[in-house]
Amino acid sequence: MNPSDFAKLLSQLESLSTKQLARVRETLKGLPHTSGAAIAGVLQGPNVCPNCQAPAEQLRPWGHSHGLPRLRCHACGKTCNALTGTPLAHLRKREQWLGYAQTLIEGVSVRQAAQCCSVDKNTAFLWRHRFLQAAATHRPAHEGGIVEADETFFLESFKGQRKLPRCARKRAGVGAAWEHIAVLVVRDRSGQTADFRLQKIDASHITDVLGPLVDKDAILCTDGARVYQKVARNMGLTHRAINVHKGIHVIEGAFHIQNVNAYDSRLKQWMKRFHGVATKYLENYLGWRRMLERYCQSMSPAICLSEAMGRFQLQQLIQT
Helix, strand or coil: CCHHHHHHHHHHHHHCCHHHHHHHHHHHHHCHHHHHHHHHCCCCCCCECCCCCCEHHHEEEEEEECCEEEEEECCCCCEECCCCCCCCCCCCCHHHHHHHHHHHHHCCCHHHHHHHHCCCHHHHHHHHHHHHHHHCCCCCCCECCEEEEEEEEEECCCCCCCCCCCCCCCCCCCCCHHHEEEEEEEEECCCCEEEEEECCCCHHHHHHHHCCCECCCCEEEEECCHHHHHHHHHHCCEEEEECHHHCCCCECCCECCHHHHHHHHHHHHHHHHHCCCCHHHHHHHHHHHHHHHHHHHHCCHHHHHHHHCCCHHHHHHHHC
């Protein structure tokens, strides 16, 4: 297009309606050259060699492959690119990834995401769990100060499976107590949040997940369940138990479990949009929600994509 025609086209944009402008934005978003240029800035080379873990100084440029710069490790002699060893390796249609990351931020359904990115619904489902695979493992390494812990429950679901190990429930049926999956949510006052799927609610299992996470000088706040008293003794933690069943919500003016309960409420409300989550994918959805809470208003498709690649340290720098 010559410059005069381009200038005439730009002048006509002012006469477009709101719907027409939105359609123009969606069209521009889907163009390969615009999406490809934007995603190139996110797909940076690895910090270490994915094969031998040699530092980045050992990686040398080695041409291009499949549209990505290829690197060769001077230590092991193997080649790699930005996606090698990540959950996104070997996925196609990279020009649509930033658009799909935006659908994860918005929390739309698989079919809506497929429609937005012009891909099949099966592809959108595959992408969802590839994008969430690394994010599901991103938890804080330590929590300190006043640490609140409480369990929440999700009904066991075999959604998507043709053969069930039990009789099918009626639609909107309520499962028995033993059919619920316990998830322990741990949150300190700085907002650091971790959650763990528990095989059993006992002192041994809870100690296994809290031991590496909670600092030794932290104060553990829980409800009045006796199992947490034993956990606190095993870990040598100061424990404050809030007897919620008796209407006590705050003790000594500072100790409560309202932060973790508020997070549980937001998590359950957010989960409702999916109309039931298959238990085998539960950890991915828990990590998805933690990611949204971690970045809040600063969340962007670029950050979501880096989380999907496992670039957690990079994202913490971006957030601060």
